[in-house]
Amino acid sequence: MRHVDLATREPRTATPTHVAELQAAGVTPRDIVTISQLIAFVSYQVRLLAGLRLLGGAA
Amino acid sequence: MSASEQGFTLAPLDWVAWVETIALADATPEQIAVLEESTPTAKTSPYYLLLVRDVAVLRERSRLFNSVMYAPKGLSRADRELATVAASRINGCAYCASVHGIRFAQLTKQPEIIQRIFDEGVDTELDARRRAIVDYSVKLTQVPPEAGAEGVAALRRVGLSELEILDLTHAVAMFAWANRLMRTLGAPVASAKP
Numbered sequence: 001m002r003h004v005d006l007a008t009r010e011p012r013t014a015t016p017t018h019v020a021e022l023q024a025a026g027v028t029p030r031d032i033v034t035i036s037q038l039i040a041f042v043s044y045q046v047r048l049l050a051g052l053r054l055l056g057g058a059a
Numbered sequence: 060m061s062a063s064e065q066g067f068t069l070a071p072l073d074w075v076a077w078v079e080t081i082a083l084a085d086a087t088p089e090q091i092a093v094l095e096e097s098t099p100t101a102k103t104s105p106y107y108l109l110l111v112r113d114v115a116v117l118r119e120r121s122r123l124f125n126s127v128m129y130a131p132k133g134l135s136r137a138d139r140e141l142a143t144v145a146a147s148r149i150n151g152c153a154y155c156a157s158v159h160g161i162r163f164a165q166l167t168k169q170p171e172i173i174q175r176i177f178d179e180g181v182d183t184e185l186d187a188r189r190r191a192i193v194d195y196s197v198k199l200t201q202v203p204p205e206a207g208a209e210g211v212a213a214l215r216r217v218g219l220s221e222l223e224i225l226d227l228t229h230a231v232a233m234f235a236w237a238n239r240l241m242r243t244l245g246a247p248v249a250s251a252k253p
Contacts, residue, residue, distance in 0.1 A: 037240070051224075051225075
């Protein structure tokens with residue numbers, strides 16, 4: 001959960017340690033990719049929806 | 060943090076993964092197909108050779124990415140590149156900023172605009188049209204709700220159509236995605252290529 005929070009809010013502060021901690025906890029490379037894609041996709045979705053709402057004039 | 064500390068540059072960069080990539084020799088036919096569909100250099104790119112571990116997700120991401128960045132009509136290629144450089148500057152992705160800054164410079168012959176965004180930040184002086192594009196991109200990147208009706212109104216005032224604003228929104232949103240993958244799964248290094 002700490003990794004999700006970091007990648008969502010402060011992606012510029014990520015370091016190799018963060019990924020190493022996940023691997024040390026037994027998360028496989030494949031699952032790290034899937035988790036990262038999900039976090040990044042939600043960040044995409046939030047911005048797309050915010051922009052669509054503005055274009056629709058709801059804001 | 061200054062631009063130089065974060066490594067923002069118009070020089071080409073390479074990217075190294077913090078998680079083990081697959082070896083191309085071990086890739087399934089499905090993985091090869093998705094790599095080839097993603098981008099011409101994917102089969103030698105650590106970024107793609109890592110992401111292809113989840114092949115279904117990469118297929119969807121790449122189709123969407125290529126539509127958002129290269130679809131004909133709508134916002135010009137250069138303006139899409141500008142928006143993604145602004146997003147990458149905010150998110151601290153020097154690799155993404157270099158790739159897309161170079162593309163902007165190739166399209167416009169104005170590398171100095173990107174260099175100023177790197178050196179001085181996203182508030183550097185720009186013409187009114189680019190100012191409106193960068194302002195909207197920065198706000199949507201930082202705190203999506205703050206892009207606001209005023210940001211969209213500013214884009215309309217400088218002549219962007221609804222379709223162009225939609226393209227801009229897609230490009231900025233796509234880089235919330237791309238920057239996070241690049242920044243959390245690896246790091247840029249000086250290019251080994253000549």
